[in-house]
Amino acid sequence: MADPVPNLAEVLRxxxxxxxxxxxxxxxxxxxxxxxxACVVMPTGGGKSLCYQLPAVVSGKTAVVVSPLIALMQxxxxxxxxxxIPAAAINSFQNSSEQSRVMANAKRGDYRLLYLSxxxxxxxxxxxxxxxxxxxxxxxxxxxxxxxxxxxxxxxxRQLSRLRTRFPEHPIAAFTASATRQVRHDILKQLQMREPxxxxxxxxxxxxxxxxxxxxxxTQLNLLCRALRHYTEGSIIVYAPTIRRVEEAVEYLEExxxxxxxxxxxMEAPLRRQNQEKWMSDEVRVLVGTIAFGLGIxxxxxxxxxxxxxxxSIEQYYQEAGRAGRDGRPADxxxxxxxxxxxxxxxxxxxxxxxxxxxxSWDRKRIISRFVESxxxxxxxxxxxxxxxxxxxxxTNCDNCGAKPEWLREKKGDEAVAAPLKQKFYVPRLGHDKPxxxxxxxxxxxxxxxxxxxxxxxxxxxxKKIPAYIILHDSVLEELCRRxxxxxxxxQQITGIGERKAxxxxxxxxxxxxxxxxxxxxxxxxxxxxxxxxxxxxxxNEGRSFEEIxxxxxxxxxxxxxxxxxxxxxxxxxxxxxxxxxxxxPQIEAACDKLGLEKLKAVKDxxxxxxxxxxxxxxxxHLRAQQPRTRSA
Numbered sequence: 001m002a003d004p005v006p007n008l009a010e011v012l013r014x015x016x017x018x019x020x021x022x023x024x025x026x027x028x029x030x031x032x033x034x035x036x037x038a039c040v041v042m043p044t045g046g047g048k049s050l051c052y053q054l055p056a057v058v059s060g061k062t063a064v065v066v067s068p069l070i071a072l073m074q075x076x077x078x079x080x081x082x083x084x085i086p087a088a089a090i091n092s093f094q095n096s097s098e099q100s101r102v103m104a105n106a107k108r109g110d111y112r113l114l115y116l117s118x119x120x121x122x123x124x125x126x127x128x129x130x131x132x133x134x135x136x137x138x139x140x141x142x143x144x145x146x147x148x149x150x151x152x153x154x155x156x157x158r159q160l161s162r163l164r165t166r167f168p169e170h171p172i173a174a175f176t177a178s179a180t181r182q183v184r185h186d187i188l189k190q191l192q193m194r195e196p197x198x199x200x201x202x203x204x205x206x207x208x209x210x211x212x213x214x215x216x217x218x219t220q221l222n223l224l225c226r227a228l229r230h231y232t233e234g235s236i237i238v239y240a241p242t243i244r245r246v247e248e249a250v251e252y253l254e255e256x257x258x259x260x261x262x263x264x265x266x267m268e269a270p271l272r273r274q275n276q277e278k279w280m281s282d283e284v285r286v287l288v289g290t291i292a293f294g295l296g297i298x299x300x301x302x303x304x305x306x307x308x309x310x311x312x313s314i315e316q317y318y319q320e321a322g323r324a325g326r327d328g329r330p331a332d333x334x335x336x337x338x339x340x341x342x343x344x345x346x347x348x349x350x351x352x353x354x355x356x357x358x359x360x361s362w363d364r365k366r367i368i369s370r371f372v373e374s375x376x377x378x379x380x381x382x383x384x385x386x387x388x389x390x391x392x393x394x395x396t397n398c399d400n401c402g403a404k405p406e407w408l409r410e411k412k413g414d415e416a417v418a419a420p421l422k423q424k425f426y427v428p429r430l431g432h433d434k435p436x437x438x439x440x441x442x443x444x445x446x447x448x449x450x451x452x453x454x455x456x457x458x459x460x461x462x463x464k465k466i467p468a469y470i471i472l473h474d475s476v477l478e479e480l481c482r483r484x485x486x487x488x489x490x491x492q493q494i495t496g497i498g499e500r501k502a503x504x505x506x507x508x509x510x511x512x513x514x515x516x517x518x519x520x521x522x523x524x525x526x527x528x529x530x531x532x533x534x535x536x537x538x539x540x541n542e543g544r545s546f547e548e549i550x551x552x553x554x555x556x557x558x559x560x561x562x563x564x565x566x567x568x569x570x571x572x573x574x575x576x577x578x579x580x581x582x583x584x585x586p587q588i589e590a591a592c593d594k595l596g597l598e599k600l601k602a603v604k605d606x607x608x609x610x611x612x613x614x615x616x617x618x619x620x621x622h623l624r625a626q627q628p629r630t631r632s633a
Contacts, residue, residue: 011058012050015083017476017498022047024199028173029055032137037196038173039143039187041386044319045300045326046201048175049076052139056112057085061136065115066160068142071273073115079470080113084500089115109134118145122159127166135170138163140191143174144315147186148357150179151315151364157190164192177322178315181387203318203386207325210378210398212335212371213408220308220336221252223408227306227334228258228286230407234303234331234474235279238288239320241309241344247559249288249308251532262555263289271554281458281468294320300327301474306334310341312348313364314371314385327475332405337372377401445481451522453477456512460505471505472496484513533572536563540573561614565621575622584611588619597624 008026012018024040025047031038032055042048056063067073073089080087088102088111106114107129114133120126144150146157163172174187188196215223228236240246243264253260261275261284279287280299287293291311305324311317317335325331345365352358371381379395394401399408454468454477461468472480476496485491491509492502530538532553539549546564550557567573577585584607591606603616 008054008058011054013498015054015057015085015498015500016050017492017494017496017501019495024201025051028197028199031197031199032171032173033059035137035171037171037191037193038199039184039193039196040173040175040199041179041184042175042177042199042201043203043205044177044322046177048141048177049298052137052173052175053080053085053113056136059112059136061134062106062109062111063113063136063139064130064133065113065139065141066118066121067115068117068145068154068157070117072141073117075467075470077113077115078466082466082470082501082504083498085113086111087113087115090120091115091117092120103129106133118154118156118159121163122156127162131166135167137171137173138167140172140174143176143187143191144179144183146174146190147179147183149186149360150183151313153357161190161192178319178386180315180385184387200388203383203388204379204390204395205322205325206395206397207328207330208321208333208379208397209330209403209405210321210333210335210382211403211405211408212337212378212399214372215336215338217338217340220338221249223336224249224306224308225253225256225258227304227405227407228253230405231303231332234285234301235282235299236286237294237302237305237320237323238286239293239305239307239309239311240288240290241341243290243556244558245308246288246290247555248562251559251563253286253288254532258286259284260286260288263287263293265290265292266556267554277461277467281461282454282474283458291316291320294323297323298326299323299469299474301329301478302326302331303329304332304334306332306336308336310335310337310345310368310372312345312361312368314367314382315364317368317371318382318386334405335372342369375400445478448521449481449484449516450477452516452520453480453512455522456508460508472501480509480513485510486513533563533567536560537567537573540564540567546579558614561617565617568618568621569624571625575618579618580615581610581612584615585619587611588616589623592620592623597627 008029009020012021023046024042028038028040028051032052040048040051042051052063052065065073065076067076070089070091070093073091077087077089088105090099090102094102102114105111116126140146140160142152145152145154146160147153163170172191172193174191174193176183176187179187184198184200187193213223224238238249238260240249243266246262246264250260250262261278263272263275267275275284275287276293276297278284280297302324305321307317307320311320321333321335324333342365349358349361349365352361367385371378374381377394377400378398379401380390380393383390397403457468457471457477461471464471473496476494479494479496483490483494485494487510488502488506491497491506492499497506535553536549539552544552546557546560549555550560553560564573564579568575580588587607588603588611591603595602595606597620600613600616600620603620604611604613607616
């Protein structure tokens, strides 16, 4: 079949503002335009989305994209709209009239891309409706979810096998960032692909430095805080294993002068969205989340991804850590693990009812355990796990190959324990330490101009009620800072600004650059917000209950209890007996007389079941405040 659109580079420039394809992208696009099935395994940040978006644009038909997350579908549709590409999503957040409108528009062929969840695809009558839509091809995103051997198997993905049965003439393309050879074979089988074109990119991310470090529970957050002070550019993702640990980490960082925001499933959806947008628009550089955060996040300037526990698999770790350094600049992937992480993983594995899946989970745990404890090259271990055999033995860019970050090489490592709470209500904010490293391209960026453009972008995003990164990516702002275009012609030479974005935002961008040249600067906010402990103390003094404080601060009650316990231990507030369950305090004090004040689990095992961990934390904090000299240094 003849190539219908030989000049794909012109389409790339016009809509996306890019002047060249990344490796393999053009070949994948031509495969889909030629009507072939395709299986694409490409690392996070490799540009998978463009591989099905661009052929949809030039084909004149509708590409149906199966995607697992509503937020991801909405964001991609919004980004495409900003580029002048008609796109829509159908999801459970829409009312019936909105869904009917999109379905009617799709029948008319109004959209180049249409996003559906696998659950929606499996719904009654969906296939009948799709038969009336001018579909060009199907794209299955996060395709590893279709395989029982994958680390994120989702049963609803198995329904996708019906695509071939109901639409035998339509090409199917599968996309994933983290599929082993076994999972790849399963994807081909489940989707019933016919002589598919296979595109397997290298799993070697040369700009990423993998580091693992075993640490103690009492000092892990201290080490995290010290690490974050070294990353003075870009953004940071911190992954915590539980909701409670997310909030503990955020509280600790805030108390130590490192602004951070949480992200987890028990937060209300608007607050989750707000926190994500704050992080995406650089209002806050550090986001601490559970694994619920990150899928589909397209932020190029993440300088570090830090895990606070063992992931359940190499695939999960590779996918999450791979959100660092998507701009191609150096970035760190740090895994701060503890011995007790093994117990948590084993606990969750034990709750799996399906025997075969439980055994697969044990296999994944054994592999990730070997990975963190190994002395071999970590980049090579990852490549081998995914079926790639590098010709080299050492990457020179992981801790086992000698590339350990400066903050981890500092004297005394993570043996230093944080100072008492009363000494650390406020310290200088993140970003005032000496930079760990800078590369030449970023060194040309005027930080004052960068902040001015970020503020302009935030203001515009609030006016339009869209995430800031949908307007312009961080990498585009950096290039604007370096090149400072003075005309529309120069503006269209900026990578990432296509014709539509130049039309919509060009005048505003050029005006902002002129204003900066005339002396305008970003608004300086000199007032300091109260720390978490200060806020909690204020609410306690107002007579509010723990539940009321948790609601006011958008935190879990257990997090408020931990903060109050720290205040008690620091001597800033007295233990109120009504905070503890009736009859619990004497039981806890008796157990502490025998067992000491260090190991809360030992105390919990020694008291009656009605005594909670929250009770123990508060009473132990009270006892420690009375005997400060018995505490370990």
